[in-house]
Amino acid sequence: MEIKIRKDIVKTDYLIIGGGVAGLQSAITAAALGVDVLIAEKADTRRSGSGCGGNDHYMCYIPECHGDDFQKVLSEIGEGMEGGPWQDPAMLKKMMLRTKSIVERWESYGINMKPTGEYRFEGHTMPDRQCYHLKYDGHNQKMCLTKEARKNGAKIMNKVFINDILTNDEGRAVGAIGFSLAEDEPEIIVFQAKAVLVATAQAMRMYPNVNPAFIFNTHSCPAAAGGAAIAYRAGAKLVNIDVPYRHAGVKGFARSGKATWFGVLSDINGDSISPFTDKPDRKRGDAMMDIYPGIFGDRLESAQGPTYMNCTSYTEEDHAYQHQQFQCEGIDSITDYLDQRGIDLHKSMIEFGTYDYSLAQRGIDIDLNAGTNVPGIYAAGICCGNVRGNITSASVWGDIAAESVAEYVKTIPEYDVSKHPLIQQRADFYNELMNRQNGAQWLEANSSLQVIMNDYIGLKVRSEDMMRAGIKYLADLKSYAKKEIGCEDAHQLMRTMELFDLIDLAEAVAITSRNRKESRGMHKRIDYTFTNPLLNNKFQTIRKTPDGEVILEWRNKVK
Protein backbone atom coordinates (compact mmCIF):
# COMPACT_ATOMS: atom_id res chain seq x y z
CA MET A 1 0.00 0.00 0.00
CA GLU A 2 0.97 3.62 -0.48
CA ILE A 3 0.11 6.02 2.35
CA LYS A 4 -2.14 8.87 1.28
CA ILE A 5 -0.88 12.44 1.53
CA ARG A 6 -3.73 14.91 2.12
CA LYS A 7 -3.99 17.00 -1.02
CA ASP A 8 -4.56 20.34 0.61
CA ILE A 9 -1.82 21.75 2.76
CA VAL A 10 -3.27 22.96 6.06
CA LYS A 11 -2.39 26.65 6.37
CA THR A 12 -2.34 28.65 9.57
CA ASP A 13 -0.28 31.45 11.09
CA TYR A 14 0.37 29.69 14.39
CA LEU A 15 0.55 25.91 14.64
CA ILE A 16 0.47 24.47 18.15
CA ILE A 17 1.83 20.95 18.57
CA GLY A 18 0.05 19.35 21.54
CA GLY A 19 -3.22 20.51 23.02
CA GLY A 20 -2.35 20.01 26.66
CA VAL A 21 -2.50 22.78 29.21
CA ALA A 22 0.26 24.85 27.57
CA GLY A 23 -1.05 24.37 24.04
CA LEU A 24 -4.64 25.23 24.92
CA GLN A 25 -3.71 28.31 26.94
CA SER A 26 -1.57 29.53 24.09
CA ALA A 27 -4.39 28.96 21.60
CA ILE A 28 -6.88 30.83 23.79
CA THR A 29 -4.63 33.87 24.12
CA ALA A 30 -3.44 33.87 20.51
CA ALA A 31 -6.97 33.62 19.15
CA ALA A 32 -8.06 36.45 21.43
CA LEU A 33 -5.25 38.55 19.96
CA GLY A 34 -6.60 37.86 16.48
CA VAL A 35 -3.98 35.32 15.42
CA ASP A 36 -5.05 32.53 13.09
CA VAL A 37 -4.21 29.52 15.27
CA LEU A 38 -4.55 25.76 14.98
CA ILE A 39 -3.82 23.01 17.49
CA ALA A 40 -2.71 19.60 16.24
CA GLU A 41 -3.27 17.06 19.01
CA LYS A 42 -2.61 13.35 18.79
CA ALA A 43 -5.46 12.49 21.17
CA ASP A 44 -8.39 14.82 21.91
CA THR A 45 -7.75 18.11 23.71
CA ARG A 46 -10.76 17.55 26.00
CA ARG A 47 -8.96 14.65 27.68
CA SER A 48 -5.35 14.59 26.59
CA GLY A 49 -2.07 14.88 28.47
CA SER A 50 -1.21 14.98 32.12
CA GLY A 51 -4.03 17.36 32.97
CA CYS A 52 -6.53 14.91 31.46
CA GLY A 53 -8.67 14.16 34.50
CA GLY A 54 -7.74 17.27 36.45
CA ASN A 55 -5.13 18.84 38.67
CA ASP A 56 -5.63 20.45 42.05
CA HIS A 57 -2.60 22.59 42.96
CA TYR A 58 -1.90 25.79 41.02
CA MET A 59 1.26 27.55 42.22
CA CYS A 60 0.65 31.29 42.17
CA TYR A 61 1.39 34.64 43.73
CA ILE A 62 -1.67 36.59 44.75
CA PRO A 63 -0.49 39.74 46.55
CA GLU A 64 -3.72 40.06 48.61
CA CYS A 65 -2.98 36.63 50.06
CA HIS A 66 0.83 36.52 50.05
CA GLY A 67 1.80 40.12 50.79
CA ASP A 68 3.93 42.53 48.80
CA ASP A 69 7.33 41.06 49.61
CA PHE A 70 7.92 39.40 46.23
CA GLN A 71 11.54 38.54 47.04
CA LYS A 72 10.32 36.46 49.97
CA VAL A 73 7.85 34.70 47.66
CA LEU A 74 10.62 33.81 45.22
CA SER A 75 12.97 32.60 47.91
CA GLU A 76 10.32 30.42 49.58
CA ILE A 77 9.29 28.88 46.26
CA GLY A 78 12.97 28.30 45.60
CA GLU A 79 13.13 26.01 48.64
CA GLY A 80 10.21 23.80 47.67
CA MET A 81 9.23 21.34 44.95
CA GLU A 82 9.24 23.91 42.17
CA GLY A 83 12.53 25.40 43.31
CA GLY A 84 16.02 24.06 42.85
CA PRO A 85 18.93 25.15 40.69
CA TRP A 86 17.67 24.00 37.28
CA GLN A 87 15.65 27.02 36.23
CA ASP A 88 16.52 30.57 35.22
CA PRO A 89 15.65 32.89 38.12
CA ALA A 90 14.49 35.53 35.64
CA MET A 91 12.00 33.05 34.19
CA LEU A 92 10.61 32.15 37.62
CA LYS A 93 10.16 35.85 38.37
CA LYS A 94 8.37 36.61 35.12
CA MET A 95 6.20 33.52 35.48
CA MET A 96 5.07 34.22 39.03
CA LEU A 97 4.09 37.81 38.24
CA ARG A 98 1.60 36.55 35.68
CA THR A 99 -0.04 33.85 37.78
CA LYS A 100 -2.75 36.00 39.35
CA SER A 101 -4.02 36.99 35.93
CA ILE A 102 -4.16 33.35 34.77
CA VAL A 103 -5.98 32.25 37.92
CA GLU A 104 -8.62 34.92 37.27
CA ARG A 105 -8.92 33.91 33.64
CA TRP A 106 -9.26 30.21 34.48
CA GLU A 107 -12.08 31.09 36.86
CA SER A 108 -13.79 32.95 34.01
CA TYR A 109 -13.43 29.85 31.76
CA GLY A 110 -15.50 27.83 34.25
CA ILE A 111 -12.66 26.13 36.18
CA ASN A 112 -13.42 26.34 39.88
CA MET A 113 -10.39 28.10 41.37
CA LYS A 114 -12.20 28.75 44.67
CA PRO A 115 -14.03 25.55 45.63
CA THR A 116 -14.57 26.97 49.14
CA GLY A 117 -15.62 30.41 47.90
CA GLU A 118 -12.24 32.01 48.57
CA TYR A 119 -8.63 31.46 47.61
CA ARG A 120 -7.27 28.64 49.72
CA PHE A 121 -3.68 27.41 49.58
CA GLU A 122 -2.63 23.90 50.53
CA GLY A 123 0.12 21.35 50.12
CA HIS A 124 3.73 21.38 48.87
CA THR A 125 4.69 23.56 51.85
CA MET A 126 7.62 23.51 54.25
CA PRO A 127 6.96 24.27 57.94
CA ASP A 128 6.85 28.01 58.78
CA ARG A 129 6.46 28.98 55.16
CA GLN A 130 3.56 30.49 53.25
CA CYS A 131 1.58 28.23 50.93
CA TYR A 132 1.68 29.16 47.26
CA HIS A 133 -0.30 26.26 45.81
CA LEU A 134 -3.86 27.32 45.22
CA LYS A 135 -6.20 24.42 45.88
CA TYR A 136 -8.55 24.31 42.92
CA ASP A 137 -10.92 21.84 41.34
CA GLY A 138 -9.47 20.97 37.94
CA HIS A 139 -11.61 17.96 37.10
CA ASN A 140 -13.12 19.74 34.06
CA GLN A 141 -10.11 21.90 33.18
CA LYS A 142 -9.40 20.36 29.79
CA MET A 143 -13.05 20.64 28.73
CA CYS A 144 -13.15 24.30 29.82
CA LEU A 145 -9.87 25.23 28.14
CA THR A 146 -10.96 23.49 24.93
CA LYS A 147 -14.30 25.29 24.95
CA GLU A 148 -12.65 28.64 25.50
CA ALA A 149 -10.13 28.05 22.71
CA ARG A 150 -12.92 27.19 20.27
CA LYS A 151 -15.00 30.14 21.46
CA ASN A 152 -12.14 32.49 20.67
CA GLY A 153 -11.86 31.02 17.18
CA ALA A 154 -8.92 28.63 17.56
CA LYS A 155 -9.12 25.56 15.33
CA ILE A 156 -8.39 22.10 16.73
CA MET A 157 -7.41 18.99 14.79
CA ASN A 158 -7.60 15.96 17.07
CA LYS A 159 -6.05 12.55 16.39
CA VAL A 160 -3.18 14.14 14.49
CA PHE A 161 0.38 13.24 15.44
CA ILE A 162 3.06 15.75 14.49
CA ASN A 163 6.41 14.26 13.59
CA ASP A 164 8.60 17.11 12.42
CA ILE A 165 8.84 20.86 12.09
CA LEU A 166 9.72 22.08 8.60
CA THR A 167 12.37 24.78 8.41
CA ASN A 168 13.51 26.76 5.35
CA ASP A 169 16.98 27.60 4.05
CA GLU A 170 17.24 30.52 6.44
CA GLY A 171 16.64 28.08 9.29
CA ARG A 172 13.26 29.48 10.26
CA ALA A 173 10.18 27.37 11.00
CA VAL A 174 7.70 27.32 8.13
CA GLY A 175 5.41 24.39 8.91
CA ALA A 176 5.22 20.80 10.07
CA ILE A 177 4.48 17.29 8.96
CA GLY A 178 2.43 14.65 10.70
CA PHE A 179 -0.29 12.11 10.13
CA SER A 180 -3.85 11.39 11.14
CA LEU A 181 -4.76 8.51 13.44
CA ALA A 182 -8.48 8.81 12.88
CA GLU A 183 -8.58 5.69 10.70
CA ASP A 184 -6.40 2.59 10.90
CA GLU A 185 -4.72 3.70 7.72
CA PRO A 186 -2.57 6.77 8.39
CA GLU A 187 -2.95 9.88 6.24
CA ILE A 188 -0.02 12.27 5.96
CA ILE A 189 -0.85 15.92 6.61
CA VAL A 190 1.42 18.85 5.76
CA PHE A 191 1.08 22.16 7.60
CA GLN A 192 2.25 25.57 6.52
CA ALA A 193 2.70 28.00 9.40
CA LYS A 194 4.63 31.14 10.26
CA ALA A 195 5.25 30.10 13.86
CA VAL A 196 5.10 26.78 15.71
CA LEU A 197 4.69 26.06 19.42
CA VAL A 198 6.09 22.81 20.79
CA ALA A 199 3.93 21.89 23.78
CA THR A 200 4.33 18.13 23.75
CA ALA A 201 5.22 17.57 27.45
CA GLN A 202 8.04 15.52 28.89
CA ALA A 203 9.68 12.33 27.65
CA MET A 204 8.18 9.38 29.47
CA ARG A 205 9.11 5.79 28.61
CA MET A 206 12.85 6.46 28.19
CA TYR A 207 13.90 4.79 31.45
CA PRO A 208 12.36 1.67 33.02
CA ASN A 209 9.61 2.42 35.45
CA VAL A 210 7.99 0.73 38.44
CA ASN A 211 7.28 -2.42 36.47
CA PRO A 212 9.68 -2.61 33.53
CA ALA A 213 7.49 -5.18 31.77
CA PHE A 214 4.68 -2.64 31.49
CA ILE A 215 6.14 0.51 30.07
CA PHE A 216 2.90 2.50 30.22
CA ASN A 217 2.87 2.33 34.03
CA THR A 218 4.32 5.84 34.33
CA HIS A 219 3.65 8.69 36.74
CA SER A 220 2.69 11.21 34.07
CA CYS A 221 0.61 10.56 30.99
CA PRO A 222 2.66 8.11 28.91
CA ALA A 223 1.35 9.70 25.71
CA ALA A 224 4.12 12.22 26.27
CA ALA A 225 7.03 10.62 24.47
CA GLY A 226 9.91 12.70 23.38
CA GLY A 227 8.16 15.55 21.56
CA ALA A 228 11.07 17.84 22.45
CA ALA A 229 12.99 15.90 19.80
CA ILE A 230 10.81 17.60 17.17
CA ALA A 231 12.31 20.94 18.18
CA TYR A 232 15.81 19.44 18.59
CA ARG A 233 15.83 18.02 15.06
CA ALA A 234 14.80 21.44 13.78
CA GLY A 235 17.85 23.02 15.46
CA ALA A 236 16.45 24.16 18.82
CA LYS A 237 18.66 23.98 21.89
CA LEU A 238 17.88 21.54 24.68
CA VAL A 239 19.03 22.39 28.18
CA ASN A 240 19.66 20.59 31.48
CA ILE A 241 18.88 17.16 30.09
CA ASP A 242 22.06 15.78 31.68
CA VAL A 243 20.73 16.35 35.19
CA PRO A 244 18.21 13.70 36.15
CA TYR A 245 14.77 14.53 37.47
CA ARG A 246 12.85 12.02 39.57
CA HIS A 247 9.36 12.03 40.95
CA ALA A 248 7.63 9.92 43.59
CA GLY A 249 4.23 8.53 44.45
CA VAL A 250 2.28 5.29 44.89
CA LYS A 251 4.82 2.58 44.21
CA GLY A 252 3.27 -0.10 42.01
CA PHE A 253 0.65 2.07 40.34
CA ALA A 254 2.64 5.01 39.06
CA ARG A 255 0.73 8.27 39.40
CA SER A 256 1.65 11.87 40.08
CA GLY A 257 -0.44 13.86 42.52
CA LYS A 258 1.43 12.89 45.67
CA ALA A 259 0.56 16.18 47.38
CA THR A 260 -3.13 15.32 47.35
CA TRP A 261 -2.24 12.68 49.96
CA PHE A 262 -1.65 14.50 53.24
CA GLY A 263 -0.74 11.58 55.48
CA VAL A 264 2.59 11.00 57.21
CA LEU A 265 5.48 9.14 55.61
CA SER A 266 5.96 6.14 57.86
CA ASP A 267 7.98 3.00 58.25
CA ILE A 268 6.52 -0.49 58.31
CA ASN A 269 5.46 -0.04 61.94
CA GLY A 270 3.48 3.08 61.14
CA ASP A 271 6.02 5.41 62.79
CA SER A 272 6.83 8.71 61.11
CA ILE A 273 10.14 8.94 59.26
CA SER A 274 9.57 12.56 58.32
CA PRO A 275 11.59 15.34 59.95
CA PHE A 276 8.72 17.74 59.25
CA THR A 277 5.62 16.15 60.69
CA ASP A 278 4.31 13.24 62.71
CA LYS A 279 0.62 13.84 62.15
CA PRO A 280 -1.48 14.38 59.05
CA ASP A 281 -1.46 18.00 58.00
CA ARG A 282 -4.04 18.96 55.40
CA LYS A 283 -2.65 22.44 55.06
CA ARG A 284 0.98 21.53 54.36
CA GLY A 285 1.15 17.85 53.55
CA ASP A 286 4.48 16.12 54.11
CA ALA A 287 7.07 18.32 52.35
CA MET A 288 9.61 15.50 52.67
CA MET A 289 8.36 14.00 49.38
CA ASP A 290 8.90 17.27 47.54
CA ILE A 291 12.40 18.03 48.63
CA TYR A 292 13.66 14.43 48.67
CA PRO A 293 11.61 12.29 46.27
CA GLY A 294 14.52 9.84 46.20
CA ILE A 295 13.87 8.86 49.82
CA PHE A 296 11.68 5.89 48.92
CA GLY A 297 14.20 4.36 46.57
CA ASP A 298 17.13 5.06 48.89
CA ARG A 299 15.42 3.44 51.87
CA LEU A 300 14.59 0.34 49.84
CA GLU A 301 18.03 0.00 48.31
CA SER A 302 19.76 0.34 51.66
CA ALA A 303 17.28 -2.18 53.15
CA GLN A 304 16.09 0.36 55.71
CA GLY A 305 12.70 -0.77 54.61
CA PRO A 306 9.65 0.26 52.64
CA THR A 307 8.14 3.70 53.17
CA TYR A 308 4.41 4.18 53.40
CA MET A 309 1.87 6.92 53.03
CA ASN A 310 0.08 6.57 56.32
CA CYS A 311 -3.46 7.98 56.42
CA THR A 312 -4.64 5.77 59.26
CA SER A 313 -4.87 8.59 61.78
CA TYR A 314 -7.09 10.77 59.56
CA THR A 315 -10.43 11.88 60.95
CA GLU A 316 -13.51 10.74 59.00
CA GLU A 317 -13.67 14.23 57.58
CA ASP A 318 -10.05 13.96 56.41
CA HIS A 319 -10.82 10.70 54.61
CA ALA A 320 -13.85 12.19 52.88
CA TYR A 321 -11.85 15.28 51.92
CA GLN A 322 -8.97 13.32 50.41
CA HIS A 323 -11.40 11.11 48.51
CA GLN A 324 -13.05 14.15 46.98
CA GLN A 325 -9.71 15.82 46.21
CA PHE A 326 -8.56 12.76 44.27
CA GLN A 327 -11.37 13.56 41.85
CA CYS A 328 -10.32 17.20 41.45
CA GLU A 329 -6.78 15.95 40.81
CA GLY A 330 -7.88 13.32 38.29
CA ILE A 331 -6.47 10.43 40.30
CA ASP A 332 -9.75 8.80 41.24
CA SER A 333 -8.43 5.58 39.68
CA ILE A 334 -6.56 5.22 42.97
CA THR A 335 -9.76 5.19 45.00
CA ASP A 336 -11.46 2.99 42.42
CA TYR A 337 -8.54 0.55 42.67
CA LEU A 338 -8.59 0.55 46.50
CA ASP A 339 -12.35 -0.06 46.51
CA GLN A 340 -12.09 -2.90 44.00
CA ARG A 341 -9.35 -4.63 45.98
CA GLY A 342 -10.97 -3.93 49.37
CA ILE A 343 -8.03 -1.90 50.73
CA ASP A 344 -9.13 0.45 53.51
CA LEU A 345 -7.02 3.55 54.22
CA HIS A 346 -8.33 3.57 57.79
CA LYS A 347 -6.28 0.43 58.40
CA SER A 348 -3.73 0.09 55.64
CA MET A 349 -0.80 2.21 54.59
CA ILE A 350 0.17 2.40 50.90
CA GLU A 351 3.79 2.02 49.89
CA PHE A 352 5.26 4.98 48.01
CA GLY A 353 8.18 4.71 45.62
CA THR A 354 10.68 6.84 43.75
CA TYR A 355 9.95 6.86 40.03
CA ASP A 356 12.02 6.60 36.92
CA TYR A 357 14.07 9.41 35.49
CA SER A 358 11.90 11.46 33.18
CA LEU A 359 12.72 14.58 31.22
CA ALA A 360 10.02 16.55 33.07
CA GLN A 361 11.09 20.19 32.98
CA ARG A 362 14.34 19.20 31.27
CA GLY A 363 14.27 19.96 27.57
CA ILE A 364 13.84 22.89 25.22
CA ASP A 365 15.73 26.07 26.15
CA ILE A 366 13.34 29.02 26.02
CA ASP A 367 13.87 32.74 26.50
CA LEU A 368 11.76 35.33 28.29
CA ASN A 369 9.41 35.42 25.28
CA ALA A 370 9.02 31.61 25.18
CA GLY A 371 11.08 31.65 22.00
CA THR A 372 13.95 29.33 21.12
CA ASN A 373 17.17 29.92 19.18
CA VAL A 374 15.30 28.93 15.99
CA PRO A 375 13.18 31.76 14.58
CA GLY A 376 9.51 30.77 14.57
CA ILE A 377 9.88 27.92 17.09
CA TYR A 378 8.39 28.60 20.52
CA ALA A 379 7.94 26.15 23.38
CA ALA A 380 5.92 25.95 26.59
CA GLY A 381 5.08 23.48 29.35
CA ILE A 382 7.01 20.56 30.74
CA CYS A 383 8.91 19.94 27.51
CA CYS A 384 11.00 23.01 28.44
CA GLY A 385 14.25 22.64 30.35
CA ASN A 386 14.89 25.93 32.12
CA VAL A 387 11.54 26.60 33.80
CA ARG A 388 9.65 24.76 36.49
CA GLY A 389 6.11 25.01 37.81
CA ASN A 390 4.07 22.35 36.00
CA ILE A 391 0.50 23.63 35.41
CA THR A 392 1.64 27.12 36.28
CA SER A 393 4.53 27.02 33.88
CA ALA A 394 2.43 25.41 31.13
CA SER A 395 -0.29 28.04 31.32
CA VAL A 396 1.99 31.05 31.80
CA TRP A 397 4.53 30.23 29.08
CA GLY A 398 1.74 29.20 26.73
CA ASP A 399 0.21 32.63 27.34
CA ILE A 400 3.53 34.44 26.85
CA ALA A 401 4.30 32.47 23.68
CA ALA A 402 0.96 33.59 22.22
CA GLU A 403 1.79 37.25 22.80
CA SER A 404 5.23 36.86 21.24
CA VAL A 405 3.82 35.01 18.25
CA ALA A 406 1.13 37.66 17.71
CA GLU A 407 3.94 40.17 17.09
CA TYR A 408 6.26 37.80 15.22
CA VAL A 409 3.74 36.65 12.60
CA LYS A 410 3.11 40.24 11.54
CA THR A 411 6.71 40.42 10.30
CA ILE A 412 6.86 37.08 8.48
CA PRO A 413 5.85 36.40 4.86
CA GLU A 414 4.08 33.22 3.70
CA TYR A 415 6.49 30.46 2.68
CA ASP A 416 5.35 27.71 0.33
CA VAL A 417 6.19 24.33 1.88
CA SER A 418 4.67 22.13 -0.83
CA LYS A 419 8.07 21.09 -2.22
CA HIS A 420 9.82 20.69 1.14
CA PRO A 421 12.18 17.67 0.87
CA LEU A 422 11.28 16.32 4.32
CA ILE A 423 7.74 15.56 3.12
CA GLN A 424 8.89 12.93 0.66
CA GLN A 425 11.56 11.60 3.03
CA ARG A 426 9.01 11.05 5.76
CA ALA A 427 6.46 9.57 3.35
CA ASP A 428 9.06 7.09 2.06
CA PHE A 429 9.99 6.04 5.56
CA TYR A 430 6.36 5.62 6.68
CA ASN A 431 5.72 3.49 3.59
CA GLU A 432 8.70 1.30 4.41
CA LEU A 433 7.45 0.78 7.96
CA MET A 434 3.85 0.12 6.91
CA ASN A 435 4.76 -2.30 4.14
CA ARG A 436 7.36 -4.35 6.00
CA GLN A 437 6.13 -7.89 6.51
CA ASN A 438 7.01 -9.78 9.70
CA GLY A 439 8.82 -6.76 11.03
CA ALA A 440 9.97 -6.11 14.58
CA GLN A 441 7.54 -4.43 16.95
CA TRP A 442 8.22 -0.92 18.23
CA LEU A 443 7.83 -2.22 21.79
CA GLU A 444 10.83 -4.51 21.41
CA ALA A 445 13.01 -1.53 20.61
CA ASN A 446 11.48 0.62 23.35
CA SER A 447 12.33 -2.01 25.94
CA SER A 448 15.93 -2.17 24.72
CA LEU A 449 16.09 1.61 24.86
CA GLN A 450 15.12 1.42 28.52
CA VAL A 451 17.78 -1.21 29.22
CA ILE A 452 20.50 0.87 27.56
CA MET A 453 19.46 4.03 29.38
CA ASN A 454 19.22 2.29 32.73
CA ASP A 455 22.47 0.34 32.51
CA TYR A 456 24.79 2.79 30.75
CA ILE A 457 23.33 6.29 31.15
CA GLY A 458 21.61 5.49 34.41
CA LEU A 459 21.10 7.16 37.71
CA LYS A 460 23.33 5.32 40.12
CA VAL A 461 26.76 6.12 38.72
CA ARG A 462 28.05 7.30 35.39
CA SER A 463 31.45 7.07 33.77
CA GLU A 464 33.16 7.73 30.45
CA ASP A 465 33.36 4.06 29.47
CA MET A 466 29.77 3.31 30.40
CA MET A 467 28.43 6.26 28.47
CA ARG A 468 30.64 5.59 25.49
CA ALA A 469 29.17 2.12 25.33
CA GLY A 470 25.63 3.47 25.79
CA ILE A 471 26.03 5.94 22.92
CA LYS A 472 27.27 3.16 20.63
CA TYR A 473 24.36 0.88 21.58
CA LEU A 474 21.81 3.64 21.04
CA ALA A 475 23.16 4.22 17.53
CA ASP A 476 22.93 0.48 16.84
CA LEU A 477 19.39 0.34 18.19
CA LYS A 478 18.36 3.24 15.99
CA SER A 479 19.80 1.67 12.88
CA TYR A 480 18.26 -1.77 13.58
CA ALA A 481 14.91 -0.20 14.38
CA LYS A 482 14.91 1.75 11.11
CA LYS A 483 15.62 -1.37 9.14
CA GLU A 484 13.47 -3.85 11.01
CA ILE A 485 10.32 -2.37 12.55
CA GLY A 486 7.02 -3.04 10.82
CA CYS A 487 3.72 -1.28 11.57
CA GLU A 488 0.21 -2.53 10.96
CA ASP A 489 -1.77 0.64 11.47
CA ALA A 490 -1.56 4.35 12.19
CA HIS A 491 -1.42 3.71 15.93
CA GLN A 492 1.70 1.56 15.64
CA LEU A 493 3.23 4.07 13.26
CA MET A 494 2.77 6.76 15.92
CA ARG A 495 4.36 4.60 18.62
CA THR A 496 7.26 3.89 16.27
CA MET A 497 7.87 7.54 15.50
CA GLU A 498 7.65 8.31 19.23
CA LEU A 499 10.32 5.67 19.73
CA PHE A 500 12.64 7.47 17.30
CA ASP A 501 11.94 10.74 19.14
CA LEU A 502 12.90 9.02 22.38
CA ILE A 503 16.11 7.62 20.90
CA ASP A 504 17.09 11.08 19.57
CA LEU A 505 16.55 12.55 23.03
CA ALA A 506 18.30 9.63 24.70
CA GLU A 507 21.37 10.29 22.55
CA ALA A 508 21.30 13.93 23.59
CA VAL A 509 21.00 12.90 27.25
CA ALA A 510 23.98 10.58 26.84
CA ILE A 511 26.17 13.09 25.00
CA THR A 512 25.54 15.91 27.48
CA SER A 513 25.99 13.61 30.48
CA ARG A 514 29.30 12.42 29.09
CA ASN A 515 30.36 16.02 28.59
CA ARG A 516 29.54 17.01 32.19
CA LYS A 517 32.87 16.07 33.66
CA GLU A 518 31.96 16.54 37.30
CA SER A 519 29.43 15.20 39.80
CA ARG A 520 26.44 17.34 40.69
CA GLY A 521 23.21 16.35 42.37
CA MET A 522 22.01 13.12 40.85
CA HIS A 523 24.59 13.21 38.06
CA LYS A 524 27.21 11.06 39.78
CA ARG A 525 30.44 10.42 37.86
CA ILE A 526 32.77 7.79 39.20
CA ASP A 527 35.60 9.29 37.12
CA TYR A 528 34.87 12.91 38.15
CA THR A 529 33.68 12.72 41.73
CA PHE A 530 34.09 16.42 42.54
CA THR A 531 31.70 19.30 41.87
CA ASN A 532 33.38 21.86 39.65
CA PRO A 533 32.71 25.36 41.06
CA LEU A 534 33.35 26.83 37.61
CA LEU A 535 30.12 25.21 36.48
CA ASN A 536 28.02 26.70 39.29
CA ASN A 537 25.27 28.83 37.82
CA LYS A 538 25.84 27.39 34.37
CA PHE A 539 23.51 25.34 32.19
CA GLN A 540 24.63 22.95 29.47
CA THR A 541 22.85 23.10 26.12
CA ILE A 542 22.94 20.84 23.07
CA ARG A 543 21.78 21.50 19.53
CA LYS A 544 22.18 20.10 16.06
CA THR A 545 23.21 22.05 12.98
CA PRO A 546 21.40 21.39 9.68
CA ASP A 547 24.37 19.17 8.72
CA GLY A 548 23.81 17.04 11.79
CA GLU A 549 26.79 18.32 13.76
CA VAL A 550 26.19 18.31 17.52
CA ILE A 551 27.08 21.54 19.35
CA LEU A 552 27.53 21.54 23.12
CA GLU A 553 27.64 24.86 24.95
CA TRP A 554 27.55 26.22 28.50
CA ARG A 555 25.54 29.31 29.25
CA ASN A 556 25.06 31.43 32.34
CA LYS A 557 21.79 31.27 34.21
CA VAL A 558 19.59 34.23 33.39
CA LYS A 559 19.25 36.06 36.67
Add this chain to the structure above:
Amino acid sequence: MPPVIDKEKCVDCGTCAQICPLDVIRYAKDENGKKHVVVKYPYECWHCRACVKDCPKDAITMRYPLSHMMFAMEIPEEKKN
Protein backbone atom coordinates in the same frame (compact mmCIF):
# COMPACT_ATOMS: atom_id res chain seq x y z
CA MET B 1 -8.31 -5.66 29.37
CA PRO B 2 -8.17 -2.56 31.54
CA PRO B 3 -11.32 -0.83 30.27
CA VAL B 4 -14.10 -3.41 30.17
CA ILE B 5 -16.99 -2.45 27.92
CA ASP B 6 -20.40 -3.90 28.70
CA LYS B 7 -21.66 -4.69 25.23
CA GLU B 8 -25.25 -4.83 26.53
CA LYS B 9 -25.11 -1.17 27.47
CA CYS B 10 -22.74 0.17 24.79
CA VAL B 11 -24.34 1.86 21.78
CA ASP B 12 -21.09 2.18 19.82
CA CYS B 13 -21.24 5.97 19.85
CA GLY B 14 -17.43 6.14 19.63
CA THR B 15 -16.95 8.69 22.42
CA CYS B 16 -14.53 6.55 24.41
CA ALA B 17 -12.37 5.89 21.35
CA GLN B 18 -12.34 9.58 20.49
CA ILE B 19 -11.26 10.84 23.90
CA CYS B 20 -8.85 8.11 25.06
CA PRO B 21 -5.49 9.91 25.52
CA LEU B 22 -3.58 6.72 24.73
CA ASP B 23 -5.55 5.57 21.69
CA VAL B 24 -6.22 2.29 23.51
CA ILE B 25 -9.77 2.10 22.18
CA ARG B 26 -10.28 2.24 18.43
CA TYR B 27 -13.46 2.92 16.49
CA ALA B 28 -13.26 0.50 13.59
CA LYS B 29 -15.53 -0.52 10.75
CA ASP B 30 -16.80 -4.10 10.51
CA GLU B 31 -17.28 -5.91 7.17
CA ASN B 32 -20.64 -4.12 6.71
CA GLY B 33 -19.05 -0.74 7.16
CA LYS B 34 -20.64 -0.23 10.61
CA LYS B 35 -18.40 1.25 13.27
CA HIS B 36 -17.75 -0.47 16.61
CA VAL B 37 -15.45 0.27 19.50
CA VAL B 38 -12.66 -2.20 20.25
CA VAL B 39 -10.16 -2.22 23.10
CA LYS B 40 -7.28 -2.73 20.73
CA TYR B 41 -4.23 -1.72 22.75
CA PRO B 42 -5.11 -2.63 26.37
CA TYR B 43 -1.50 -2.70 27.59
CA GLU B 44 -1.16 0.99 26.75
CA CYS B 45 -3.98 2.02 29.10
CA TRP B 46 -2.96 4.58 31.72
CA HIS B 47 -6.09 4.01 33.82
CA CYS B 48 -7.04 7.67 33.68
CA ARG B 49 -10.75 6.71 33.62
CA ALA B 50 -11.58 9.32 30.99
CA CYS B 51 -13.52 6.67 29.06
CA VAL B 52 -15.46 5.66 32.19
CA LYS B 53 -16.37 9.27 32.94
CA ASP B 54 -17.33 10.30 29.42
CA CYS B 55 -19.31 7.23 28.36
CA PRO B 56 -22.93 8.41 28.07
CA LYS B 57 -24.25 4.92 28.86
CA ASP B 58 -22.12 4.05 31.91
CA ALA B 59 -20.97 1.03 29.95
CA ILE B 60 -17.31 1.01 31.01
CA THR B 61 -15.65 -0.26 34.16
CA MET B 62 -11.96 -0.52 34.88
CA ARG B 63 -10.06 -3.69 35.53
CA TYR B 64 -6.77 -2.89 37.24
CA PRO B 65 -4.11 -5.30 35.99
CA LEU B 66 -1.85 -7.19 38.38
CA SER B 67 1.13 -5.47 36.76
CA HIS B 68 -0.08 -2.28 38.48
CA MET B 69 -0.38 -3.76 41.94
CA MET B 70 -0.28 -1.35 44.87
CA PHE B 71 1.62 -2.52 47.93
CA ALA B 72 -0.45 -2.12 51.09
CA MET B 73 0.46 -2.85 54.71
CA GLU B 74 -1.93 -2.92 57.65
CA ILE B 75 -0.68 -0.90 60.57
CA PRO B 76 -0.02 -2.80 63.80
CA GLU B 77 -3.11 -3.43 65.95
CA GLU B 78 -1.97 -1.17 68.82
CA LYS B 79 -1.56 1.79 66.46
CA LYS B 80 -5.10 1.60 65.08
CA ASN B 81 -7.38 4.49 66.03
